[in-house]
Amino acid sequence: MYVVDPRRTSSAQWADVWLGLDVGSDISLANAMGREIIVSGLANEAFIRHATSGFEAYRQCVEKYTLDRAERETGVPAEAIRQTAHAYAKAKSGQICWTLGITEHHNAVDNVVALINLALLTGHVGRYGSGVNPLRGQNNVQGGGDMGAIPDRLTGFQHLENPELRAKFERAWRAKIEPKRGWHLSAMFDAMERGELTLLYVLGENPVDSEADRHRAVKLLRGLKFMVVQDLFCTRTAEMADVVLPGSAGWCETEGTVTSSERRVQRVRAAVPLPHGVPDDIEIIYQLARRFGHEWGMPDAEAIWNEVRQLSPMHAGMSYRRLEELGGIQWPCYDETHPGEMYLHSRLWQEPLIGPRAPFHAVEFEPPVDELNEQYPMRLTTGRYLDSYNTGAQSQRFPSPLRRAATIDLSPEDGERYQVGEGEKVRISSRRGSIIAPVRFDSGLRPGLAFLSVHFHEQVATNDLTIDAVDPKSGTSEFKATAIRIEKYAEK
Amino acid sequence: MSEPSQAPSPLIPVPRAPVPQIPAAAPRREIEITIDGKRVAVPEGATILEATRKLGIDTPTLCFLETLTPVNACRVCVVELEGSRTLVPACSRKAEAGMAVHTESERVLLSRRLVLDFLASSVDVSTAPTLRAYMEQYGARPDRFGARAQTVAQAPKIDNELYMRDYSKCILCYKCVEACGVDAQNTFAISVAGRGFSAHISTEFDIPLPQSACVYCGNCIGVCPTGALMFKTEYDRRAAGTWDETQQTQTDTICPYCGVGCELTVHAQEGQIVKVSSPLDHSVTQGNLCIKGRFGWQFTDSRAAT
Numbered sequence A: 001m002y003v004v005d006p007r008r009t010s011s012a013q014w015a016d017v018w019l020g021l022d023v024g025s026d027i028s029l030a031n032a033m034g035r036e037i038i039v040s041g042l043a044n045e046a047f048i049r050h051a052t053s054g055f056e057a058y059r060q061c062v063e064k065y066t067l068d069r070a071e072r073e074t075g076v077p078a079e080a081i082r083q084t085a086h087a088y089a090k091a092k093s094g095q096i097c098w099t100l101g102i103t104e105h106h107n108a109v110d111n112v113v114a115l116i117n118l119a120l121l122t123g124h125v126g127r128y129g130s131g132v133n134p135l136r137g138q139n140n141v142q143g144g145g146d147m148g149a150i151p152d153r154l155t156g157f158q159h160l161e162n163p164e165l166r167a168k169f170e171r172a173w174r175a176k177i178e179p180k181r182g183w184h185l186s187a188m189f190d191a192m193e194r195g196e197l198t199l200l201y202v203l204g205e206n207p208v209d210s211e212a213d214r215h216r217a218v219k220l221l222r223g224l225k226f227m228v229v230q231d232l233f234c235t236r237t238a239e240m241a242d243v244v245l246p247g248s249a250g251w252c253e254t255e256g257t258v259t260s261s262e263r264r265v266q267r268v269r270a271a272v273p274l275p276h277g278v279p280d281d282i283e284i285i286y287q288l289a290r291r292f293g294h295e296w297g298m299p300d301a302e303a304i305w306n307e308v309r310q311l312s313p314m315h316a317g318m319s320y321r322r323l324e325e326l327g328g329i330q331w332p333c334y335d336e337t338h339p340g341e342m343y344l345h346s347r348l349w350q351e352p353l354i355g356p357r358a359p360f361h362a363v364e365f366e367p368p369v370d371e372l373n374e375q376y377p378m379r380l381t382t383g384r385y386l387d388s389y390n391t392g393a394q395s396q397r398f399p400s401p402l403r404r405a406a407t408i409d410l411s412p413e414d415g416e417r418y419q420v421g422e423g424e425k426v427r428i429s430s431r432r433g434s435i436i437a438p439v440r441f442d443s444g445l446r447p448g449l450a451f452l453s454v455h456f457h458e459q460v461a462t463n464d465l466t467i468d469a470v471d472p473k474s475g476t477s478e479f480k481a482t483a484i485r486i487e488k489y490a491e492k
Numbered sequence B: 001m002s003e004p005s006q007a008p009s010p011l012i013p014v015p016r017a018p019v020p021q022i023p024a025a026a027p028r029r030e031i032e033i034t035i036d037g038k039r040v041a042v043p044e045g046a047t048i049l050e051a052t053r054k055l056g057i058d059t060p061t062l063c064f065l066e067t068l069t070p071v072n073a074c075r076v077c078v079v080e081l082e083g084s085r086t087l088v089p090a091c092s093r094k095a096e097a098g099m100a101v102h103t104e105s106e107r108v109l110l111s112r113r114l115v116l117d118f119l120a121s122s123v124d125v126s127t128a129p130t131l132r133a134y135m136e137q138y139g140a141r142p143d144r145f146g147a148r149a150q151t152v153a154q155a156p157k158i159d160n161e162l163y164m165r166d167y168s169k170c171i172l173c174y175k176c177v178e179a180c181g182v183d184a185q186n187t188f189a190i191s192v193a194g195r196g197f198s199a200h201i202s203t204e205f206d207i208p209l210p211q212s213a214c215v216y217c218g219n220c221i222g223v224c225p226t227g228a229l230m231f232k233t234e235y236d237r238r239a240a241g242t243w244d245e246t247q248q249t250q251t252d253t254i255c256p257y258c259g260v261g262c263e264l265t266v267h268a269q270e271g272q273i274v275k276v277s278s279p280l281d282h283s284v285t286q287g288n289l290c291i292k293g294r295f296g297w298q299f300t301d302s303r304a305a306t
Helices: A011-015 A027-040 A045-051 A057-064 A069-074 A080-089 A108-122 A141-146 A163-173 A183-193 A212-220 A282-290 A301-311 A320-326 A411-419 B046-053 B106-122 B127-140 B177-181 B220-222 B234-239 B290-301
Strands: A002-004 A018-020 A095-098 A129-132 A199-204 A226-231 A245-248 A256-259 A264-268 A378-383 A408-410 A423-431 A434-441 A449-453 A482-488 B030-035 B039-043 B080-082 B100-102 B161-163 B189-194 B200-203 B230-231 B248-254 B263-269 B272-277
Touching: A018 A080, A027 A057, A027 A069, A027 A080, A027 A108, A045 A108, A045 A163, A069 A080, A080 A108, A095 A108, A108 A129, A129 A212, A129 B200, A141 A256, A163 A301, A183 A212, A256 A301, A264 A320, A408 A411, A408 B189, B030 B046, B030 B177, B039 B220, B046 B080, B046 B100, B080 B106, B161 B234, B177 B189, B177 B220, B220 B230, B230 B234, B234 B272, B272 B290
Parallel strands: A002 A018, A095 A129, A199 A226, A226 A245, A378 A449, A408 A434, B030 B100
Antiparallel strands: A256 A264, A378 A482, A408 A449, A423 A434, A423 A482, B030 B039, B080 B100, B161 B230, B189 B200, B248 B263, B263 B272
């Protein structure tokens, strides 16, 4: 196992090799690996010829990324990059797994593409034991996207701008669908700024605490004409709402399905009754429809799921009965004899090739937007603790022995540099805001790198500091790279 | 290399391809052994326990679990193997072609009963239903050692709000040590300390859990066969006399936290979650969870207060 992470996390400690790169230098690292694989003759030329396109442009692009250049840009020793490239290219099977360290950047999609290029270069895709795997952070974030909560997609990843597919949904729903893609979350905030979005219905999300550059987010939410929040708890977002609707704990109070990181659709079941006065989430949506003049009948999770199966070919074979029998099914599952697919893209190895070629995309390294300078000389990155979850609405409600006070984590060397001891408070300032937090030393951090968790906004409002520089394709903010300054803080 | 013109479009669904298959494992030769006079074929490498189970013979086990490496600690699964001087543990002894095994001989029954006699005379087995059923089945009489029999009685260790450890109920099966170590969590917070009758499960230098390496995955509770390791919620309810398994439901669902998709079995009583376990036979995590999945459900109860 090779772990690439600016911090020496517990996974990094378990790894055979840890590549402790500088925050946001992922493309330089990936491109240098690509170049090294090519110049060492380790590229899978037969696969590249058979199943890919755009290789020549990619080769020319990565030609510039020598090991020495990558060492300068990433801080990782050239020899470690070389070793990693060779190990990956020569492996019988190899997987690249990533999470938000890759995607919470202004060039998130480029970061992902740079990794996909490596899989195409070596043929580590579409085969048993190989692949490129974004590890999802939430139990149904995959399912949310699959169901069409993506601006340009309908249920089952079917593209909104494909007239045939749209017509299929229009027939089933007896309604007109605008052939116009929607906004992702970051674009919604921009639309609020332009005054084009004035009403918001927030389900189980806490943007007041979770959005980058919190001051701007709160200002824009405050400017809305009307906001409905449906949640389990009165979060700080719910406190701002005009109407609050009760959310149910879907995983243990209602029937339905969720889809995990490996595309496995699994059943969730009601283990305990809904609290008094809290309707099932689906019932709230049915009642809203009724107020809009549409009578959908009695809410029934299985009936809704069967409608998904009718409209989405990749879910067609997943009856509740089969989901139960097989312990979940990985999509695509086209009919009731189909077992589901444990990995994707097997088509790339078929002779002749099935479907279009998989394209290389040449991408260039661009450093994080929030530049370091004399005024803001330190890099702040954000992340999670094992026992906590996002803004803490759920996880702060169990008595975890691992929980500790919200801190800013610094390397011991920086503690010495700033003359602060563990537990002492410091002022942390970015170009957007300033907060106070006690110091904790973490020897897994290198000098110049600081860490804040995203869980404890009421004590330490991390997102007062973060930047909402947004990836233009995915809409993800650059939570992972903020330029900060640390100063001793004397309490009055 | 020529550049093809056909570019993928997000507008067009990806075409179907052959269903991916797991590469076939090398075929295992079938071997035949005789158990209690009946012949049975098992794949090479299978244990005697697998063979007895295939014949429907009920072999007792305490330290054995399908998801853990056998440690041969409890000796309750022993069987008689022709040609072997000693009894052999069925859970770890590999079947070999031509073996003749006896599971109900006088020697086997006596040995199993002795194991149960010794365990039950020294350990509090009140929350170990499987062990108690074996005692009944084999006619164990732990009281025959009299009141002077040494025991491991001691006060329960309660040093955190999530789970407690009552080592007066510990039969030293090692399952918790294995689940904490290489068989699941790789945390190594606990091990066996001491020798002989003083052997016991311990953190390093017997420090409290919050100071140890424990990450509260609770995988040790998941494998404990005697209730020595117990959810604090269960322990408190038992102490208050409000733990009633006859009034409990068990419902399988999926963890509300990350994207792994671990299957949870929610144990509920009077409409409230009282603990969470995970089925060993589910393909996603084989019964293992993390602190959030096993203990992070308490938010569902705290809504009334907010």
